[in-house]
Amino acid sequence: MTDDHIVKLEAVWKVYRMGRRRRIEVEALRGVDLGVARGEFLAVTGPSGSGKSTLLHLMGCLDRPTKGRVLFEGEDVSALRATALARIRNRRVGFVFQSFNLSPTLSALGNVELPMIFAGVPRRERLRRARELLARVGLTERERHLPAELSGGEQQRVAIARALANSPDLLLADEPTGNLDSETGRGVLSLLSGSNADGVTVVVVTHDPEVAGIAHRVLRIRDGRIVEDTDA
Amino acid sequence: MLDLFGIAVRGLLHRKKRSWLTIVGILIGITAVVALVSLGESMQRAVKRSFEELGYDVVMILPGELGGGFGGPGSFSTPFEIDVDALSTVEGVGEIGLLNFQSVYVKAGGKEGFLDALGVSGNIFSFFKVEMVEGRGFTEGERGAAILGREVATELGIGAGGTVLIEDRPFAVVGVYSADSRLDEDAIIIPLADLQELTGTRAVTMVLVRVAPGYDVSETAKRIEDFLRRSRGRRDLSVQTMEEVHEVVQRALGILGAFLGGIAGIALLVGGIGVMNTMYTAVLERTREIGVMKAVGARNSQIALIFLLESGLMGLAGGILGTGIGSSLNFIAVFAAKRALGTGVLEYGISWWLVLGALGFSFLVGAVAGLLPARAAARLDPVEALRYE
Numbered sequence: 227m228t229d230d231h232i233v234k235l236e237a238v239w240k241v242y243r244m245g246r247r248r249r250i251e252v253e254a255l256r257g258v259d260l261g262v263a264r265g266e267f268l269a270v271t272g273p274s275g276s277g278k279s280t281l282l283h284l285m286g287c288l289d290r291p292t293k294g295r296v297l298f299e300g301e302d303v304s305a306l307r308a309t310a311l312a313r314i315r316n317r318r319v320g321f322v323f324q325s326f327n328l329s330p331t332l333s334a335l336g337n338v339e340l341p342m343i344f345a346g347v348p349r350r351e352r353l354r355r356a357r358e359l360l361a362r363v364g365l366t367e368r369e370r371h372l373p374a375e376l377s378g379g380e381q382q383r384v385a386i387a388r389a390l391a392n393s394p395d396l397l398l399a400d401e402p403t404g405n406l407d408s409e410t411g412r413g414v415l416s417l418l419s420g421s422n423a424d425g426v427t428v429v430v431v432t433h434d435p436e437v438a439g440i441a442h443r444v445l446r447i448r449d450g451r452i453v454e455d456t457d458a
Numbered sequence: 459m460l461d462l463f464g465i466a467v468r469g470l471l472h473r474k475k476r477s478w479l480t481i482v483g484i485l486i487g488i489t490a491v492v493a494l495v496s497l498g499e500s501m502q503r504a505v506k507r508s509f510e511e512l513g514y515d516v517v518m519i520l521p522g523e524l525g526g527g528f529g530g531p532g533s534f535s536t537p538f539e540i541d542v543d544a545l546s547t548v549e550g551v552g553e554i555g556l557l558n559f560q561s562v563y564v565k566a567g568g569k570e571g572f573l574d575a576l577g578v579s580g581n582i583f584s585f586f587k588v589e590m591v592e593g594r595g596f597t598e599g600e601r602g603a604a605i606l607g608r609e610v611a612t613e614l615g616i617g618a619g620g621t622v623l624i625e626d627r628p629f630a631v632v633g634v635y636s637a638d639s640r641l642d643e644d645a646i647i648i649p650l651a652d653l654q655e656l657t658g659t660r661a662v663t664m665v666l667v668r669v670a671p672g673y674d675v676s677e678t679a680k681r682i683e684d685f686l687r688r689s690r691g692r693r694d695l696s697v698q699t700m701e702e703v704h705e706v707v708q709r710a711l712g713i714l715g716a717f718l719g720g721i722a723g724i725a726l727l728v729g730g731i732g733v734m735n736t737m738y739t740a741v742l743e744r745t746r747e748i749g750v751m752k753a754v755g756a757r758n759s760q761i762a763l764i765f766l767l768e769s770g771l772m773g774l775a776g777g778i779l780g781t782g783i784g785s786s787l788n789f790i791a792v793f794a795a796k797r798a799l800g801t802g803v804l805e806y807g808i809s810w811w812l813v814l815g816a817l818g819f820s821f822l823v824g825a826v827a828g829l830l831p832a833r834a835a836a837r838l839d840p841v842e843a844l845r846y847e
């Protein structure tokens with residue numbers, strides 16, 4: 227690879243079609259050019275509906291652009307089949323969501339195991355790794371608990387452990403502290419910056435100035451366009 | 459695969475009540491299928507046993523065509539006369555046993571009424587065994603003797619050594635028999651000659667011919683048929699080898715079993731639709747979770763497999779329980795039939811192919827019912843699924 231971008235967007239448009247006969251078009255992203263450098267800690271801010279989540283989904287190979295190119299480690303995402311995208315999401319990317327999104331039927335341990343199950347990691351190795359990650363987020367005592375039996379902060383820590391399960395290169399977090407009080411949010415943030423210190427590229431969508439404060443680079447988007455790109 | 463299985467099991471346990479209700483739907487279907495098919499098997503088994511007792515070297519002569527006559531004394535049709543001496547000259551014909559079945563008026567122990575009487579030639583017990591609970595069978599050429607069904611003996615309060623009046627003629631009771639596949643316990647057996655005398659006819663309702671050793675059974679049957687047609691000038695009697703009869707009966711029972719099983723299959727179909735409904739609901743409810751699984755890297759095939767396993771497992775659980783209940787019902791039916799109708803009508807047993815078939819089939823029904831929901835789950839767009847509330 228010639229440049230050191232883990233993910234790169236070139237003139238990316240994302241248009242959602244909705245309504246009856248899918249006639250209504252929503253332009254969620256309108257010509258975004260962006261390179262995310264390896265090892266970077268990037269914060270994305272902007273008003274509601276400006277396209278932040280859409281941007282994150284495209285970076286994480288959860289979706290394909292309507293126009294333009296998304297290059298994940300130099301590879302054009304539009305040219306890849308669904309299975310190949312699933313593989314990238316599984317091995318290279320970790321997602322953390324605002325609403326935690328844990329599997330309600332699985333224990334904390336099971337949730338952390340989940341990406342490794344899909345990757346086909348043998349059980350013994352999986353358990354070892356999952357316990358190690360739960361220890362790292364300070365939830366060793368809670369491994370048997372179901373999500374419903376955990377506090378919001380605990381759930382989000384499980385979600386971070388899950389996102390790190392297959393040692394991703396890129397960690398994408400969509401308002402990870404949005405549903406948490408500031409104290410708990412700070413704990414979650416330090417986990418993210420800890421991962422970044424370990425070499426994981428982190429992109430965080432946030433409204434929280436505190437989060438933006440610890441980022442290397444802050445992106446402001448509005449109406450599907452990048453309106454500000456500042457290095458800290 | 460094994461781990462996806464674990465996820466599927468968790469999913470089922472998480473919505474216990476609904477899973478169970480769905481399983482009950484399958485259970486009812488499989489119970490019906492297993493109970494009815496194994497009942498058919500029990501009949502076949504009992505029939506096979508009685509044919510084996512009779513022996514395959516026996517040829518039956520019956521009035522009319524086969525199918526209208528076999529199954530028990532009560533179902534014999536028109537009596538007919540036959541020249542036994544002439545029949546015995548046909549090549550290959552060995553021992554000849556004769557049966558006649560009539561209703562007679564019996565008095566004994568202060569009671570009286572009509573009873574079914576079976577007139578038999580003295581050698582009949584060499585063709586089929588009658589289970590004696592008391593006394594003995596007839597000796598060759600014996601007259602004026604009677605063997606009572608156990609129910610009759612109890613009802614009249616008479617055992618071996620007693621006397622009964624049949625059509626006002628005294629008969630010495632020499633034995634009491636218990637029910638089996640051919641005979642109910644509420645009948646009375648007397649020598650054929652006596653019955654013919656009482657009823658004033660020379661008729662019989664069935665002739666059994668044992669093929670002499672060294673002769674081919676079906677060829678001998680053919681010769682008997684030719685002889686009957688020539689000597690009687692018409693084809694009013696049919697000649698059947700045990701093998702033929704057995705085949706016809708087995709086929710009839712097989713068709714009956716398949717028919718009943720088919721009807722039960724409809725219940726299973728309804729159960730399958732229940733599974734499909736539950737799975738569609740599950741996919742809808744878990745849309746967001748499916749989105750998350752996709753976000754953490756589940757392939758579409760893995761998502762589909764999870765849901766297929768869930769529905770297949772519900773099917774299998776219903777299958778295991780249904781097979782258990784169904785074969786228990788069969789067991790109860792056999793037990794009840796023995797009490798009510800006598801031994802030999804049904805014989806308990808359940809074949810391994812029915813068990814394996816029922817289990818495999820129930821899993822299949824579940825999995826097939828889950829096919830479309832699983833496909834729907836696999837095809838969900840991850841972004842849309844994540845936005846789903």
Ligand SMILES: Nc1ncnc2c1ncn2[C@@H]1O[C@H](COP(=O)(O)OP(=O)(O)OP(=O)(O)O)[C@@H](O)[C@H]1O
Nearest residue numbers: 242244252254273274275276277278279280281842
């Ligand atoms: N799957 C979709 N179908 C239709 N429209 C969509 C879809 N996803 C997003 N949109 C629309 O695209 C625009 C951008 O949405 P997006 O979720 O990226 O915004 P956001 O910046 O994350 O907002 P928020 O801060 O509220 O989460 C919005 O107008 C939204 O309604």
Ligand SMILES: [Mg+2]
Nearest residue numbers: 278279280400
């Ligand atoms: Mg958003």
